[in-house]
Amino acid sequence: MAKNRFSKAWLDQHRNDPYVKQAQARGYRSRAAFKLIEIDQEDRLIRPGSLVVDLGSTPGAWSQVLRERLATGAGGIRGRIVALDLLPMDPIADVEFLLGDFREDAVLAELSARLGGERADLIVSDMAPNLSGVATADAARMADLIELAVAFAIDHLKPEGALLVKCFHGSGYSQLVERFKQVFLRVAPRKPKASRDKSAETYLLGRGLKPAALAQARQQAQTAPVPPAPLVGPV
Ligand SMILES: C[S@@+](CC[C@H](N)C(=O)[O-])C[C@H]1O[C@@H](n2cnc3c(N)ncnc32)[C@H](O)[C@@H]1O
Numbered sequence: 001m002a003k004n005r006f007s008k009a010w011l012d013q014h015r016n017d018p019y020v021k022q023a024q025a026r027g028y029r030s031r032a033a034f035k036l037i038e039i040d041q042e043d044r045l046i047r048p049g050s051l052v053v054d055l056g057s058t059p060g061a062w063s064q065v066l067r068e069r070l071a072t073g074a075g076g077i078r079g080r081i082v083a084l085d086l087l088p089m090d091p092i093a094d095v096e097f098l099l100g101d102f103r104e105d106a107v108l109a110e111l112s113a114r115l116g117g118e119r120a121d122l123i124v125s126d127m128a129p130n131l132s133g134v135a136t137a138d139a140a141r142m143a144d145l146i147e148l149a150v151a152f153a154i155d156h157l158k159p160e161g162a163l164l165v166k167c168f169h170g171s172g173y174s175q176l177v178e179r180f181k182q183v184f185l186r187v188a189p190r191k192p193k194a195s196r197d198k199s200a201e202t203y204l205l206g207r208g209l210k211p212a213a214l215a216q217a218r219q220q221a222q223t224a225p226v227p228p229a230p231l232v233g234p235v
Pocket residue numbers: 029030032033055056057058059060061062063084085086087100101102103126127128129130145
């Protein structure tokens with residue numbers, strides 16, 4: 001890491017941040033854990049037995065929270081967690097990790113294959129592009145990721161499922177809310193306390209797919225290419 005990549009002010013703020021201290025004390029890989037914990041306390045998104053997809057999972061704090069919520073007490077989990085990031089993630093027990101860029105068709109196909117036709121109860125996306133500092137370009141790249149997450153949700157979410165995405169409150173935000181309203185029955189913004197006040201970061205929660213989105217998913221499934229027959233038949 002470059003010696004002066006973080007300013008002294010940023011380092012001081014990080015060191016004194018109560019969420020950083022709590023994350024360290026509780027063994028979370030980042031303070032981001034508390035954003036999901038807080039949203040889940042309000043919205044009860046993570047339920048035992050759920051299939052959850054964690055997009056943009058590295059370093060893994062959200063996956064840790066998901067695992068805690070699905071833990072059985074007997075050492076395993078009830079449900080499934082499938083995580084994806086373009087950066088490697090240190091393993092977490094019972095979390096299936098896929099390394100790849102969510103914008104690539106091959107990665108999307110692999111993620112779909114991992115789900116094996118099962119629809120998810122919950123899709124969470126904390127994905128964020130590397131910021132260039134050019135607000136409009138950054139907002140456009142964020143919007144692309146969110147649109148892909150919405151398309152993925154239409155194809156892979158249960159009708160009563162939920163999609164939670166990170167977004168920026170700024171240019172393009174109202175269009176994003178409109179897009180969520182086209183797809184979901186209930187849409188709500190969420191700004192957990194662990195998300196810094198001065199950050200444009202916020203979250204959007206969509207619950208329950210609208211009939212039109214479900215119809216689109218069914219049509220998609222009918223027109224999807226038939227998987228190739230196995231090369232070796234029964235003997
Ligand atoms: C804020 S971090 C996520 C933190 C994570 N939720 C946690 O609790 O540890 C954002 C992540 O999104 C990932 N990301 C950004 N663009 C991506 C893409 N196109 N495909 C997959 N992951 C992406 C980044 O690599 C980064 O690890």
